[in-house]
Amino acid sequence: MTWELVGKPKSVEITSKLAKEFSEMVASPQERQLSEHRIATYNNEVDNGRFRPCLWAKCFCAETELTYRVNGQHTSTMFFRRDLAQTKPHFAVLEEYICETTEDVAKLYATFDSKMQSRNTSDINRSFAAAVPELSEIPLRTINLLVTGISIDKWGLSGQKAKTPAERAEVLFDETDFCLWANSILNINGQHGHSHLKRIGVVAVMQGSYAKAKAKAEEFWTAVRDESDPSNKATSRKLAHWLIITNSDTAPAVNRRKRFKADTHEFVYRCVKAWNSWRKDKETDLKYYANVEIPAIV
Numbered sequence: 001m002t003w004e005l006v007g008k009p010k011s012v013e014i015t016s017k018l019a020k021e022f023s024e025m026v027a028s029p030q031e032r033q034l035s036e037h038r039i040a041t042y043n044n045e046v047d048n049g050r051f052r053p054c055l056w057a058k059c060f061c062a063e064t065e066l067t068y069r070v071n072g073q074h075t076s077t078m079f080f081r082r083d084l085a086q087t088k089p090h091f092a093v094l095e096e097y098i099c100e101t102t103e104d105v106a107k108l109y110a111t112f113d114s115k116m117q118s119r120n121t122s123d124i125n126r127s128f129a130a131a132v133p134e135l136s137e138i139p140l141r142t143i144n145l146l147v148t149g150i151s152i153d154k155w156g157l158s159g160q161k162a163k164t165p166a167e168r169a170e171v172l173f174d175e176t177d178f179c180l181w182a183n184s185i186l187n188i189n190g191q192h193g194h195s196h197l198k199r200i201g202v203v204a205v206m207q208g209s210y211a212k213a214k215a216k217a218e219e220f221w222t223a224v225r226d227e228s229d230p231s232n233k234a235t236s237r238k239l240a241h242w243l244i245i246t247n248s249d250t251a252p253a254v255n256r257r258k259r260f261k262a263d264t265h266e267f268v269y270r271c272v273k274a275w276n277s278w279r280k281d282k283e284t285d286l287k288y289y290a291n292v293e294i295p296a297i298v
Contacts, residue, residue, distance in 0.1 A: 003059060003099040003108045011053065014079050014090045022056050022076035025069040028109040029102065034073065037128075037170045042078045044131040051090060057112065059097040061105050068105050070097070071112045121165045128169035134176055138183045142198075145186075146179050147171060149203025153211075157265060178210050185221050194225050196243035201267025208297040209275050220278055238286050239274040262288075269294050 012018065045051040056072030069076075072092070079090070099105060122144055129135045129143045138146075150171040151160035160168060172179060185206070186197055197203075209217040223229050223236035224243070231237065246260045248267070262270075266288050276298050277284035 002104050003097045006096040006098055009093050009095045011091050011093050014084070014092050016080060016084050018092070019076045019080035019084075022058070022069055022072050023080040025058060026066050027073065028059075028068045028070050028105055030106050030109050031069070031073055032164075032167075034077065035166075035170060037131075037173045038074045038166055039078045039081075040173075041128050041131045041169075042075055043082070045127055046078075046082070046087065046090070048130070050127070053091040053093060055093045055095065055112070057095040057097065059099055059105055059108055061099055061102055063101045068109075070105065070109045071095075124165045125169050125172075128166075128172050132172055132176055135172060135179055138179065139187065142183055142186055143172070143179075145198055145200055145203050146175075146182060148200040149182075150175050150178070150207050152200060152204035152264070152268065153207040157268070175207065178207055181210060181214075181218070182206055185218075185225060188225075196240065197221070197225055199243070199248055199264075199267050201264045202243065202271055204268055205271035205275060205297065208272070212297055213279075216279065220275060224274075233283070235274050235278040235284055235286075238284070239271065242270060242286060265294070266290070272297055 042051065054072065054075040056076060057070045058067050059070050060067045075092070097108060099108060122140065125143050125147050126140055128147075129138065129140075135143065147168050148160070151163065151168040154160070154171060155163060182203060186194055186203075188194070197206075206217065206221055209220065220236060223234075224240045227237055227240045229236050246262050246267075248262070248264070269288055269292075270286055272295055273284055274286060276295060279298055
């Protein structure tokens with residue numbers, strides 16, 4: 001036996017007593033640290049009438065004789081902290097399991113969908129952005145770009161893939177200033193052009209350069225956006241030209257000028273190379289070497 005469902009899942013109204021039980025239950029050993037950002041997002045969903053019924057699950061392990069929470073950490077904590085007398089009724093689907101070993105508990109925990117309330121990534125990003133008033137006017141497409149780009153800068157190309165959608169969306173809370181700045185570069189005066197900059201690899205390097213030198217980042221990325229350097233040999237012009245003629249390998253070509261395709265690694269590599277060369281006031285051929293590690297941003 002790996003695990004066994006006890007009875008049938010049942011839908012119940014969430015009470016303070018039930019929320020307390022789940023919020024204080026022994027956590028599965030694999031459970032991630034409680035995130036106040038995520039709780040704030042759930043509270044915002046409840047306040048705005050967008051919260052769907054959630055799934056809470058527990059499992060009794062014969063090896064330890066303990067009952068573990070295997071799903072429902074954040075939502076149960078959120079509801080336990082709320083004044084439910086002042087909140088319209090909400091419901092949870094309860095599942096109860098039994099298993100033999102803690103390894104079984106771990107395997108059961110891993111089966112639960114890590115996406116917030118089974119929503120897609122875009123919905124999760126929208127929910128987190130809605131909890132930050134300053135970000136309310138940023139287009140969702142840009143929010144999605146920002147979340148992925150910041151995640152790549154924070155955890156790397158492979159590291160960010162190991163994070164849950166909710167963990168990636170939480171970067172909106174920590175990097176709000178960057179998001180506002182990047183939106184001003186990507187969507188100047190409310191326009192929705194500048195498609196050559198709207199790639200996750202570009203945004204990742206925008207984040208890294210902004211963290212290094214805000215004023216210089218403003219100067220460089222504005223020049224790349226507008227192709228404003230008078231010399232066509234300037235690094236910013238070279239990068240802009242490459243971005244204009246290159247399409248992401250995950251998207252269909254939408255511009256006849258986009259003659260080439262590149263993956264995110266190449267976008268990041270070339271952007272870092274261009275930024276570093278520009279910062280050092282050196283020329284660059286902007287050549288790409290797939291087997292060379294992406295250099296550190298200076």
